[in-house]
Amino acid sequence: MKKNHLFLKSKKLIDSIFENGKYFKEYPLSVRFLQVNQVNDINFVISVKKKYLPKAVDRNKIKRLMRNSLRECVEELKNKISEQKKSYHIAIIYNSSIIYDIGYLKDKINLILTRLIVNE
Numbered sequence: 001m002k003k004n005h006l007f008l009k010s011k012k013l014i015d016s017i018f019e020n021g022k023y024f025k026e027y028p029l030s031v032r033f034l035q036v037n038q039v040n041d042i043n044f045v046i047s048v049k050k051k052y053l054p055k056a057v058d059r060n061k062i063k064r065l066m067r068n069s070l071r072e073c074v075e076e077l078k079n080k081i082s083e084q085k086k087s088y089h090i091a092i093i094y095n096s097s098i099i100y101d102i103g104y105l106k107d108k109i110n111l112i113l114t115r116l117i118v119n120e
Contacts, residue, residue, distance in 0.1 A: 006074060007067070008043045008089060017045065017091045026112050028096030033116060038087045044070055045091040052097045062094050062105075069106040073113050080117055088116065 008014055021034035046066050048059040070092075074081075092112070 006042070006044055006070060008045050013043075013089055014045050014091070017089050021089075021091070024115075026108055026115070028094060028098070028100065029108055029112060030093045030095055031112055031116070032091040032093070034089045036087045036089055040082050040085055041087045042074060042081055043089050045089075046070075046094075047091065048094040052095060053099075058099060062099060065100075065102045065105050066092065066094065066109065069102060069109045072106060073110045076110070077113055077117060084117065086117075090116070 017032050017034045021032040023030070023032050025031070046063050048062045050059065053059045053062065092109070
């Protein structure tokens with residue numbers, strides 16, 4: 001799998017997540033997701049608000065930690081995704097001024113993905 005295969009780049013797709021998608025929170029993350037009718041796949045957008053972390057160094061660190069956590073969690077849930085034959089575009093927004101460690105973020109992201117994939 002390519003390194004950036006999981007992440008969306010298209011502005012149209014990202015805008016459609018925020019316009020038409022559903023929403024839930026799992027502190028310190030908020031999630032917007034849109035179920036799409038495509039190949040069994042899952043794509044992400046990661047965002048960190050400048051309001052909470054004004055330094056770019058801190059925002060980039062959080063994004064890097066979240067990307068690593070996502071890659072690990074998606075690999076674990078790959079077979080559940082393929083069983084359901086559903087595709088999602090997911091935007092994860094970090095809403096905290098505290099910089100959490102990778103273990104905490106991985107737990108939260110894993111919780112979000114299981115909640116999304118299993119309960120939907």
